[in-house]
Amino acid sequence: MGQSQFVSKCTTDALQLAATTLLHGNLVAFPTETVYGLGADALNKQAVARIYETKGRPADHPLIVHLHSMQVMGQWVEDVAEYAIALARDFWPGPMTLIFKRSTLAQDSITGGQDTVGIRVPNHVVALALLEAFHTLGGRGIAAPSANRFGHVSPTTAQAVSDELSEYLSAEDQILDGGPCTVGVESTIIDCTGQAPRILRPGGISIEMIKDSTGLTPLLSSNSNEVEEIRVSGSLEKHYSPAAKVLLDVVPIAGQGFIALEDSKTEEGVIRLAEPKNVVEFARDLYSALRKADEMGLAEVVVEQPQGEGIAIAIRDRLERASKGR
Numbered sequence: 533m534g535q536s537q538f539v540s541k542c543t544t545d546a547l548q549l550a551a552t553t554l555l556h557g558n559l560v561a562f563p564t565e566t567v568y569g570l571g572a573d574a575l576n577k578q579a580v581a582r583i584y585e586t587k588g589r590p591a592d593h594p595l596i597v598h599l600h601s602m603q604v605m606g607q608w609v610e611d612v613a614e615y616a617i618a619l620a621r622d623f624w625p626g627p628m629t630l631i632f633k634r635s636t637l638a639q640d641s642i643t644g645g646q647d648t649v650g651i652r653v654p655n656h657v658v659a660l661a662l663l664e665a666f667h668t669l670g671g672r673g674i675a676a677p678s679a680n681r682f683g684h685v686s687p688t689t690a691q692a693v694s695d696e697l698s699e700y701l702s703a704e705d706q707i708l709d710g711g712p713c714t715v716g717v718e719s720t721i722i723d724c725t726g727q728a729p730r731i732l733r734p735g736g737i738s739i740e741m742i743k744d745s746t747g748l749t750p751l752l753s754s755n756s757n758e759v760e761e762i763r764v765s766g767s768l769e770k771h772y773s774p775a776a777k778v779l780l781d782v783v784p785i786a787g788q789g790f791i792a793l794e795d796s797k798t799e800e801g802v803i804r805l806a807e808p809k810n811v812v813e814f815a816r817d818l819y820s821a822l823r824k825a826d827e828m829g830l831a832e833v834v835v836e837q838p839q840g841e842g843i844a845i846a847i848r849d850r851l852e853r854a855s856k857g858r
């Protein structure tokens with residue numbers, strides 16, 4: 533699990549090379565504020581097919597198209613509701629993905645055959661620089677899921693991407709190292725095709741923020757019944773899972789890993805994997821702590837779930853799924 537030959541620091545040259553590599557049909561993993569993404573030219577079917585192979589992801593799960601600015605979104609989508617414009621204006625660049633009716637540019641290869649497409653403008657200086665360089669070369673958008681094998685924990689460092697995917701990458705592919713992600717859980721996904729916004733996956737943009745921005749009360753997906761219909765892979769019951777078994781809100785015993793806010797004590801023999809000061813740090817540190825459990829070969833990890841609203845809802849959503857196992 534050493535540093536692989538694919539990882540490069542984000543110099544101007546490396547970014548330029550990465551944009552060119554993408555345009556030639558190769559894959560580039562890049563940092564965003566949420567998690568690392570595995571990018572391909574969204575218009576290149578072969579390159580997009582390689583994302584699915586590399587992740588081991590079923591072909592009917594759609595990908596998010598990443599753009600450097602909402603100004604170029606019009607190429608990809610149709611029928612943008614007024615509330616969606618408010619959301620884009622208020623929270624992009626940021627940890628939010630909006631789902632719209634697709635234009636003809638958005639092919640089945642990225643939408644999983646659906647008539648909608650997911651769009652995100654990430655808030656990370658490296659992601660934006662890469663997206664801009666790609667745009668300048670004539671690229672239209674970068675399709676990118678989280679850079680992990682299907683069903684596994686999303687990576688929040690370049691090292692984690694390398695550990696997950698190096699063995700599946702080809703010589704021309706790259707991993708850009710932009711340091712650890714600051715948000716740490718995936719974007720809030722909001723379906724904007726209806727009368728009101730509908731949250732398909734909770735994330736850094738909370739229900740309250742959506743209400744304040746749009747003046748509308750967002751609907752919440754009761755995901756289990758809708759998986760078939762909308763195919764949000766992140767809403768499958770089992771997802772975001774480490775190899776270790778995740779146990780929620782029980783008292784940890786010796787030999788188990790333990791993740792909880794800093795005011796929870798660590799009993800003797802229990803292996804403390806993270807002690808975040810608040811929910812924001814909790815989200816930021818969660819996935820790397822789960823990975824640490826696997827690196828240490830722990831069989832079980834106990835997580836004390838943070839209470840409250842905001843990003844705590846996203847944390848509990850991921851933990852519920854992680855606890856269902858693989």
Ligand code: TXA
Pocket residue numbers: 564566567568569570593594595596629631643646648649650652654676677678679717718719721732762763764765766767
């Ligand atoms: O924070 C994020 O969103 C990260 C970074 C890299 O941007 N990306 C990410 O992508 O988490 P992924 O593919 O791992 O999860 C995106 C979810 C998937 O569950 C996918 O099914 C759903 O978004 N999705 C994408 N397009 C969709 C669409 N048109 N309709 C419904 N769900 C969609």
Ligand code: MG
Pocket residue numbers: 677678686766
């Ligand atoms: Mg994912």
